[in-house]
Amino acid sequence: MPSSLARSLRTLFRIKRTEREMEREMSFHLEMETEKNMRRGMSREEARLAALRSFGGVERVKDECRDVKRNRPLETLWQDARFGARMLRRNPGFTLLAVLTLSLGIGANTAIFSVVYGVLLRPLPYQQGGRLVVLRQQAPLARNNNLYFSVKEIDDYRAQNRALADLAEHHSMAFTLFGGPEPERIQAAVVSANFFELMGVMPLLGRTFAPSDEAHGAEAVLILSHQYWRRSHKGDPNIVGRVFRMNDRPHTVVGVLPPLPQYPNENDVYMPTSACPTRSSERFIANRNARMMSVFARLKAGVSEEQALADLSTIAGRMKEAYPDAYPANLGFSLRLASLHKELTERAQPTFLVLLCAAGLVLLLACANTANLTLARLMRRERELAVRSALGATRGRLMRQLLTESALLALAGGALGALLAAWSIRLLVRFAARFTPRADEISLDNTALLFTLVVSVATGLVFGLLPALSLRRNLVPSLKEGSGQSAVSAGRQRLRSALVVAQVAVSFVLLIGAGLMLRSLLKLQEVGPGFDPERVLVMRVTANWSKYTTGQQYRDLSLRLIERAQALPGVLSAAMASTYPLNPFGLANGPNNVNFQIEGRPPNPNEPTPQVDYRVASADYFRTIRLPLLSGRLFTEADDAQAPWVAIINQTLARHRWGDEDPLNKRISFDQGRNWVTIVGVVGDVRQYGLNQEPTDELYRPVRQTSGAGNLLVRTAVAPAVMAPQLRQVVYSVDPENAIDQMQTLVSVRHESIASPRLTTVLLGLFAALALLVTAAGIAGVMALTVSQRTHEIGIRMALGASASGALRLVLRQGLTLVLIGLALGVAGAFALTRLMSTLLFAVEPTDPLTWLAVAAALAAVAALACFVPARRATLIDPLTSLRSE
Amino acid sequence: MAKTKSDLLQGTLDMLILKTLALETMHGWGISQRIQQISSGVLNVNQGSLYPALYRLEEQGWITSEWGSSENNRQAKYYRLTRAGRKQLDEETANWQRLSAAIEQVLQAG
Numbered sequence: 004m005p006s007s008l009a010r011s012l013r014t015l016f017r018i019k020r021t022e023r024e025m026e027r028e029m030s031f032h033l034e035m036e037t038e039k040n041m042r043r044g045m046s047r048e049e050a051r052l053a054a055l056r057s058f059g060g061v062e063r064v065k066d067e068c069r070d071v072k073r074n075r076p077l078e079t080l081w082q083d084a085r086f087g088a089r090m091l092r093r094n095p096g097f098t099l100l101a102v103l104t105l106s107l108g109i110g111a112n113t114a115i116f117s118v119v120y121g122v123l124l125r126p127l128p129y130q131q132g133g134r135l136v137v138l139r140q141q142a143p144l145a146r147n148n149n150l151y152f153s154v155k156e157i158d159d160y161r162a163q164n165r166a167l168a169d170l171a172e173h174h175s176m177a178f179t180l181f182g183g184p185e186p187e188r189i190q191a192a193v194v195s196a197n198f199f200e201l202m203g204v205m206p207l208l209g210r211t212f213a214p215s216d217e218a219h220g221a222e223a224v225l226i227l228s229h230q231y232w233r234r235s236h237k238g239d240p241n242i243v244g245r246v247f248r249m250n251d252r253p254h255t256v257v258g259v260l261p262p263l264p265q266y267p268n269e270n271d272v273y274m275p276t277s278a279c280p281t282r283s284s285e286r287f288i289a290n291r292n293a294r295m296m297s298v299f300a301r302l303k304a305g306v307s308e309e310q311a312l313a314d315l316s317t318i319a320g321r322m323k324e325a326y327p328d329a330y331p332a333n334l335g336f337s338l339r340l341a342s343l344h345k346e347l348t349e350r351a352q353p354t355f356l357v358l359l360c361a362a363g364l365v366l367l368l369a370c371a372n373t374a375n376l377t378l379a380r381l382m383r384r385e386r387e388l389a390v391r392s393a394l395g396a397t398r399g400r401l402m403r404q405l406l407t408e409s410a411l412l413a414l415a416g417g418a419l420g421a422l423l424a425a426w427s428i429r430l431l432v433r434f435a436a437r438f439t440p441r442a443d444e445i446s447l448d449n450t451a452l453l454f455t456l457v458v459s460v461a462t463g464l465v466f467g468l469l470p471a472l473s474l475r476r477n478l479v480p481s482l483k484e485g486s487g488q489s490a491v492s493a494g495r496q497r498l499r500s501a502l503v504v505a506q507v508a509v510s511f512v513l514l515i516g517a518g519l520m521l522r523s524l525l526k527l528q529e530v531g532p533g534f535d536p537e538r539v540l541v542m543r544v545t546a547n548w549s550k551y552t553t554g555q556q557y558r559d560l561s562l563r564l565i566e567r568a569q570a571l572p573g574v575l576s577a578a579m580a581s582t583y584p585l586n587p588f589g590l591a592n593g594p595n596n597v598n599f600q601i602e603g604r605p606p607n608p609n610e611p612t613p614q615v616d617y618r619v620a621s622a623d624y625f626r627t628i629r630l631p632l633l634s635g636r637l638f639t640e641a642d643d644a645q646a647p648w649v650a651i652i653n654q655t656l657a658r659h660r661w662g663d664e665d666p667l668n669k670r671i672s673f674d675q676g677r678n679w680v681t682i683v684g685v686v687g688d689v690r691q692y693g694l695n696q697e698p699t700d701e702l703y704r705p706v707r708q709t710s711g712a713g714n715l716l717v718r719t720a721v722a723p724a725v726m727a728p729q730l731r732q733v734v735y736s737v738d739p740e741n742a743i744d745q746m747q748t749l750v751s752v753r754h755e756s757i758a759s760p761r762l763t764t765v766l767l768g769l770f771a772a773l774a775l776l777v778t779a780a781g782i783a784g785v786m787a788l789t790v791s792q793r794t795h796e797i798g799i800r801m802a803l804g805a806s807a808s809g810a811l812r813l814v815l816r817q818g819l820t821l822v823l824i825g826l827a828l829g830v831a832g833a834f835a836l837t838r839l840m841s842t843l844l845f846a847v848e849p850t851d852p853l854t855w856l857a858v859a860a861a862l863a864a865v866a867a868l869a870c871f872v873p874a875r876r877a878t879l880i881d882p883l884t885s886l887r888s889e
Numbered sequence: 890m891a892k893t894k895s896d897l898l899q900g901t902l903d904m905l906i907l908k909t910l911a912l913e914t915m916h917g918w919g920i921s922q923r924i925q926q927i928s929s930g931v932l933n934v935n936q937g938s939l940y941p942a943l944y945r946l947e948e949q950g951w952i953t954s955e956w957g958s959s960e961n962n963r964q965a966k967y968y969r970l971t972r973a974g975r976k977q978l979d980e981e982t983a984n985w986q987r988l989s990a991a992i993e994q995v996l997q998a999g
Contacts, residue, residue, distance in 0.1 A: 024956075025940075028917060028966045031959070032936070035918040059935030067941040071948060392984070 021072060025065055033058060079400075080407070087408035097380055098412065101373045105416025105462060107773060108369030110423035111362040113447070113455045117428060118435050119355050120454075121445035123348050128263060128444065130203025131301075135343040136308060137266075138170070138298040138315065144335030144611045147596065151294040154287065156322065160298070163318045166311035170300035171198040175268055176279065179547050179742045181248040187235070188545040188742035192270035193279040199226075199260075201301055209243040209258030216275040223254040223278040229262040230443075231271035250280055251549040264347055264440040267297060268591065280549070291329045299343070312340040333608050351438035353842045354763055360836070361516060361770045364509050366462065368777045369416075371502045371509075374466040375781055377409065378499050379788060381470050388474070402471045409467025410460065417459030421452060434766075437759045473498060496792070500821055503778075503785050507825025508832055510771075510778040511862055515833040516840060517771035518854045520764040523844040527757050533689035533698070534584055535629035536749035540723035540730065541583050541716045547740040557710035558644070560738065564715055565621055567733045573720050578624040579712035583749065584689040585756040586714075593692065594699050601660060602670040602679060615656060616691070616699045617673075621706040625651075625686055627718045628749070635667045635684030638705040648708055651684040656700035680704070694757060695845045716749075723748045763843065775865055782869040786818045790876050798882040807878035818870035825866075826859060902942050904985070907970060907978040910952060916965040917943060943968060951977050 033054050040050035055061070091098045126132055138160075140150040152160075157172055164170075172195045180187045199211035207229065216224055227242065236242055246253045254274070276282050287293050302311055319338045323330040330336045381388075388401055425447050436442035473495055544564065551557055561579040568577035582589050594616035600606050601613065622638040624630075633654060642649050650671070657666045670679040688698035706712045715734070719726045727746060734741050790797075797810045837849040847854070909915070909923045920943075921936045946952045951974030959965040970978070 024966065027964060029937075029940070031916070031963060031965045032918040032921075034963070036936070057936050059937035061937065064937035064940055067938075068944050071941050071944040 021069075025068055029058075029061060029065070033061075079403070083404050083407035084411065086404065087411050090408060091411060094380065097376055101376055101412050102415045102419060104369045104372050104777060105413060105459075106419035106423060108362075108366035108420070109413075109417045109455060109458055109462060110420030110427075111770065111773075112359075112366050112458055113420055113424040113451055114427050114431055115355070115359050115362040116454050117424065117447055117451040118431050118445050119359050120450055122351055122435060122439050122441045123355060125444060125450075127344055127347070128261075129343075132203075132344065133342070134168075134302045134304075135202065136300050136302060136311065136340050137343055137346050138300055139339040139341070140294075140319070141337050141339055142334035143337065144333055145598075146611065146614065147334075148339075150336075152296045152298050153291050153294045154282075154296075155289075155291040156294070157296065157298060159322055160315060160318055163321070164314055166303055166306045166314040168301045168303045169197060169201050170298055171195045171201045172276070172296040172298055173198065173267075174282070174296040175270055176281070177545055177548075178249050179545055179740065181740070182246075183235070186547070186740050186742040188543070188744045189231070189271040190269065191279075192273045193276055193282055194273055196275050198273070198299070201299060204260065204263065206258040207261045208240070209256070211258055212273075212275050217277050219277055219283065221275070221277050223249075223252050224257045224275065225254045225278075226258040226260060226273040227256060228265065228270055228272065229260050230265075230269070232259045235271075252278075254278065262443050264444065266343065266347055266440050269440070291326060308340055308342065312338065315340065331608065333611055347439055347441050351435065351441075353840075354438060354759075355435075357516070357840050357843060358763070358766055360839075361513060361767055364513055365770050365773055365777075366458070368506055368509050368774050370462055370466040371506045372777050372781050373409075373412065374469045375499050375502050375784060377405075377466065377470045378473070378495050378502075379784065381405075381473070382495060398474060401474060405471040405474070406464065406467045409471075410463040413459045413463030413466075416462070417455050420459075421447070421455045424451070424455070434762045437762075469498065469502075470495075496789075499785050499788070503781050503821050504825040504828065506778040506781045507822055507862070507866060508828035510774040511826060511829025511858065512833045512836055513767075513771045513774040514858045514862060515829075515837055515855065517764070517767040518858045519837060519840070519844055519847055519849060519851060520760070520767050522851060522854050523847045524757070524760050524764045526846040527694050527760060530690060530694040532584060532694060532753060533630065533687050534749075536584075536753050538720075538723055539628060539716055539718050539749040540726060540746070541714055541749060541752065542730070542734075542743050542746035543713055544715050544734055545713065545742040545744070546738065550740065554710035555644075557712075558706060561621065561706050561710070561712045563737050564734060565623070567737055568715065568717055568730060569623075571726070571729055571733065573726055575718045575720055576623045576627045577718075578621045578627040578716045579706055580621065580624045580714050580716060581619040581712050582691075583714055583716060583752070584628065584691050585693070585749075585752050586691075587745075587752070587755065590692055590756065597673060599671050599673050599702075600676065602672070606675075613660065614700070615652075615702045618701060618703045619706055619709055619712045620651075620703045621712065624703070624716065627716050630689060631687045633685045633687060634665070635682070637684055638703075638707075640707070642705045643707040646708070648678060648680040649683045649705065650680045651686055651703045652682055653686055653688050653698065653701040655688050655698045656702060657685050659700055694753075760843070760845070775862070779865050779869040782818065782822070782866055783873055785821075786814070786870050787873040787876070789817060790814055790873055798884075802882040811874055811878050814874040815870055818874065819867065822863065822866040822870070826863065829862075830855075830859075902938070903946060904978070904981055906939070906942060906946060907951065907974055907981075910968055910970040911975065911978055914967050914969045916959065916967050918965075920968070946974070950974070 033051075036054035036057065037047070037050045040053045041047060043050075045053060058064070127135065129135060138152075139148070140152060140156070141148050142150050151174070152172065157170070160167075161170055173192055175190055175192050177188055178191050180189045194212075196212040196214050196217040199206075204211065206226070209226075211226060212224070215221060225247065227236070232238060232242065242256055242259060245256050247256070248254070260273070281287055282295070300311075302308070316338050319336065323336060392398070392401065428445065428447055432442050432445050435445060546557065546560055551560065565577050565579055568574055581595070595618070596614040597617040598612045598614055606612060620638075622640065622642075625632060625637055635651070637651065638649070652666060660666070661669065666682050666685060668681060668683075670681050672679050686703075689701075690696065690698060691701070692699065715730070717723070717726065717730060731743060731746075734743055793814070797813070800813075801807070801810060833855075834850070841849050905924050905927070906920060909920050909927070915923070917939060921939050924939075943952070943954075947954055947968075951971055952968050953971050954966050954968050956964055957967045
């Protein structure tokens with residue numbers, strides 16, 4: 004308000020001053036004229052009247068003056084715009100092509116910018132999100148970079164710290180929710196009551212937790228996450244107050260959250276610590292080594308991350324001294340602190356920035372193309388411009404006219420581009436979700452639209468300035484006939500050639516980027532996963548947590564599921580396992596590392612404890628996924644709870660711990676030697692954590708001797724999707740309170756595991772293809788103009804005896820020279836830039852010679868074709884006709 | 890782009906104003922007197938139409954104004970040619986001469 008008031012006041016003041024000055028100036032004029040008339044002999048009155056008459060209507064003059072002062076800048080702009088629009092309408096071909104090219108370039112940039120802004124730049128949707136940090140305890144010597152926290156440790160940090168305003172705990176567990184049509188497995192985040200207050204989150208519906216919710220014995224309450232509320236309850240506005248049954252307790256819904264990025268994992272509901280059976284047990288609370296929770300904290304005002312880390316590390320040091328059993332030296336126990344923003348965005352940064360660069364290059368190409376087209380048009384409009392110049396238009400005025408036309412084109416391209424971006428945003432959000440939890444914050448909002456506007460105007464200036472500056476100061480000589488060979492045309496032709504060279508160079512860089520990604524993707528797909536995923540269906544089965552309390556019960560459940568599944572016709576083999584290869588849960592959380600010791604090798608406190616990725620699998624697991632047995636035997640029915648404990652290891656573990664020695668019949672222990680497990684078989688390696696990750700040390704224990712196998716795998720004779728409903732029935736028939744989720748085929752699991760690089764490749768490929776198209780069009784355009792301009796010259800040559808192919812060679816040579824220069828520049832540019840994308844590549848160097856050669860050849864071929872087609876027209880020149888028309 | 894006679898006249902008036910100010914700085918009334926003198930009364934425009942032209946030329950940056958006291962100690966607004974204005978005048982003059990020479994050739998040829 005105040006600023007617009009000030010502006011209005013200033014304008015008013017200016018107007019009043021102008022009025023006063025006008026009045027004074029006119030009265031001066033009239034007085035002088037009056038005096039002149041009086042000197043001629045008229046009386047004062049007659050002189051005055053005569054002066055007024057020869058002046059003309061004073062008010063009318065004042066009005067005209069006011070018009071001049073008021074409308075001047077805007078009036079010409081509006082005139083220019085109207086004129087420009089008319090000119091563009093008269094050339095629909097050019098206008099359409101230009102607008103389309105620009106819209107693709109601007110649209111791509113807007114879309115990628117929305118992603119970059121929404122994820123990397125926008126502040127977190129928490130109050131003062133920049134002060135939020137994530138704490139992490141680590142044992143780097145034990146190769147464990149996330150130890151989590153125990154209740155006692157959190158209490159110590161909370162009580163002794165001086166750098167934090169507050170801290171809150173968070174851990175996630177899976178429970179089964181009853182009350183819907185099917186038992187539903189939900190992921191619940193168990194948090195301290197101050198969690199939402201710490202983050203500064205206001206609920207969408209209802210309320211957040213109060214300290215009373217955390218009290219021992221308090222009624223169990225739930226807060227729903229936004230995604231879960233929309234997905235499973237259709238955004239029911241009356242959800243607050245509904246009661247669900249979970250863990251044999253009623254839980255009342257007290258609130259719904261607004262959309263938020265969920266870290267460290269997606270959770271469906273939130274509950275206070277008192278509602279989690281594990282967390283609220285006395286034994287768990289008292290055990291310093293029972294570590295399960297993550298910790299979020301808010302820095303005090305004015306405290307930096309380094310200061311906070313130093314403060315908290317002091318506390319960690321005190322703990323190490325006070326409780327040496329809980330912190331043995333071979334852990335290398337330490338604390339790490341990172342801003343929440345960094346944790347949410349780190350993984351996405353390299354890919355998104357590469358895509359932004361690519362989009363920027365595509366826009367540059369679009370600008371170069373449009374500049375080229377505009378220059379070509381300018382050559383045809385020279386006559387019109389010359390006439391206007393002769394009749395009084397200044398060079399500045401003409402330049403402004405041309406720039407306005409360019410701005411109109413660019414704005415139209417920008418509007419269309421914004422539409423294209425809006426259409427593609429949903430796909431990009433799904434793509435971004437693989438890299439960051441903040442994907443839901445991406446939208447085509449006001450910032451993105453402002454960006455579009457700025458980019459459009461800048462684009463218009465960039466591609467408009469070049470032709471506008473090429474206007475000579477004196478256009479009148481072009482009025483003469485036959486001025487096509489003037490020096491200006493030659494200069495313009497050089498400019499167009501330079502643009503083509505630039506286009507070729509930029510296209511090369513983009514093509515190299517896309518080519519490298521493609522090669523990397525192909526290498527990734529070639530990686531042998533170590534198992535056969537064909538026709539295997541997997542699903543996660545979650546039992547009702549509170550009903551199954553002993554290991555024996557879980558074992559029996561697993562065995563019954565296998566038995567019933569195996570009995571189905573069409574099922575070749577069925578198995579249960581704690582995980583399966585490329586399991587998305589595993590990809591997110593990493594190995595289930597468990598300490599062990601090898602018989603005959605006593606533990607050495609100065610070395611890191613041996614660890615292994617501990618799995619549970621039923622006997623038929625290996626057969627079901629066709630994991631080859633390399634030596635020894637697989638599990639049998641004889642390996643049950645009464646028999647000696649056995650295990651199967653993978654080849655990596657065998658080589659790592661036993662080298663060339665045969666590991667069969669060697670023994671290891673997981674409980675400091677109280678019980679020993681014999682190794683009975685060695686199987687092949689699988690790529691468990693990604694096709695681009697090396698296999699880890701893996702060990703399998705039979706389901707019959709332990710428990711905890713939550714995934715059902717089934718190899719079918721027919722397409723797995725056909726068997727899916729029957730398998731669901733089987734699972735419910737064993738126990739109707741079982742919850743099933745993550746049902747998919749192993750083939751699609753494998754496909755999903757390389758989704759990120761695949762999508763990145765697709766996007767870069769799209770940009771590169773676009774670039775190639777635009778560049779080819781640019782080359783063809785310049786070549787066509789060359790041919791038409793040199794028609795006369797070629798006609799003479801042919802009349803003097805040159806052959807048609809000779810004419811072709813002449814024209815081709817000119818075009819191909821440009822292409823070669825462009826390629827050379829492109830090579831230099833690509834060399835510099837592709838080093839930046841090495842983090843995205845798998846098993847491929849940025850300077851991979853095969854890719855570079857292939858891309859250079861492809862670009863040269865396309866460019867040559869783009870030269871050839873118009874150049875061929877040179878051969879069709881009839882010397883007689885060309886000589887006559889001049 | 891001149892389309893009507895008044896536009897053409899406007900262009901001519903502009904040139905005359907610039908030419909007048911090229912010789913010396915003067916106020917509005919002085920300019921009108923000089924134009925009447927130079928054109929020997931042929932260009933008999935209303936004196937008032939001078940002022941919108943002056944204001945327009947000032948907007949375009951070819952002349953600039955400031956208040957001063959006149960011969961008889963009255964407050965008057967004096968106009969002066971800027972460097973851009975001088976350049977503009979030279980260009981316009983050259984263009985005009987070329988165009989009129991071309992037209993004359995056309996008229997003279999048969």
